[in-house]
Amino acid sequence: MGILKDTINGAAAIAQGMGVTFKAMLSPKTTVQYPEQKPPVKERFRGRHVLQRHDNGLERCIGCALCAAACPAQAIYVEAAENVPEARYSPGERYAKVYEINMIRCIFCGFCEEACPVEAVVLKHQYELSGYDRRSFIYTKDMLLLPGPDLPAPDGAIANGPKERSNTPTSDWRASLG
Numbered sequence: 001m002g003i004l005k006d007t008i009n010g011a012a013a014i015a016q017g018m019g020v021t022f023k024a025m026l027s028p029k030t031t032v033q034y035p036e037q038k039p040p041v042k043e044r045f046r047g048r049h050v051l052q053r054h055d056n057g058l059e060r061c062i063g064c065a066l067c068a069a070a071c072p073a074q075a076i077y078v079e080a081a082e083n084v085p086e087a088r089y090s091p092g093e094r095y096a097k098v099y100e101i102n103m104i105r106c107i108f109c110g111f112c113e114e115a116c117p118v119e120a121v122v123l124k125h126q127y128e129l130s131g132y133d134r135r136s137f138i139y140t141k142d143m144l145l146l147p148g149p150d151l152p153a154p155d156g157a158i159a160n161g162p163k164e165r166s167n168t169p170t171s172d173w174r175a176s177l178g
């Protein structure tokens with residue numbers, strides 16, 4: 001009698017286990033074929049930084065270094081220089097002559113983005129940031145700045161005037177992030 005009971009209990013346990021297996025087989029797959037298939041990230045995901053431009057092509061960054069001051073990892077280095085009427089980079093008095101982020105130090109907290117008074121530095125959705133040596137993780141201004149017209153440009157050659165600032169609302173530039 002004991003053997004029969006054990007056999008029934010064992011068969012019931014196997015059936016229960018196989019039920020879980022078949023249920024999982026029929027449920028939607030949660031794995032994706034990365035890297036060919038990239039899973040979408042949340043809208044507020046913080047990935048690679050970029051330096052944005054105004055609508056007229058001028059650099060948003062004014063070299064104030066508030067982002068560097070706010071960075072808890074001391075990952076940002078900014079060296080400012082003066083704009084002159086013959087050679088302008090940004091609408092402000094100054095621009096970032098050197099702008100570097102050490103991506104090895106970065107913890108993607110977004111404090112730099114929060115601290116920036118002109119929405120110049122933003123963290124986008126790119127997360128594939130591997131490299132083969134430490135130097136390649138120092139992202140320079142050339143690497144960070146979004147494509148645009150060649151700068152510097154004289155004041156007269158800048159569309160809408162050299163002081164033009166596009167105050168794109170945060171929600172709008174978030175939506176345009178890749």
Ligand code: SF4
Pocket residue numbers: 067070071072073074075076101105106107108109110111112113
């Ligand atoms: S995301 Fe945070 S850690 Fe990274 S550079 Fe900005 S402030 Fe520094």
Ligand code: SF4
Pocket residue numbers: 060061062063064065066067068078096115116117118119120121
């Ligand atoms: S990115 Fe923003 S906070 Fe940083 S130096 Fe440029 S303007 Fe200042």
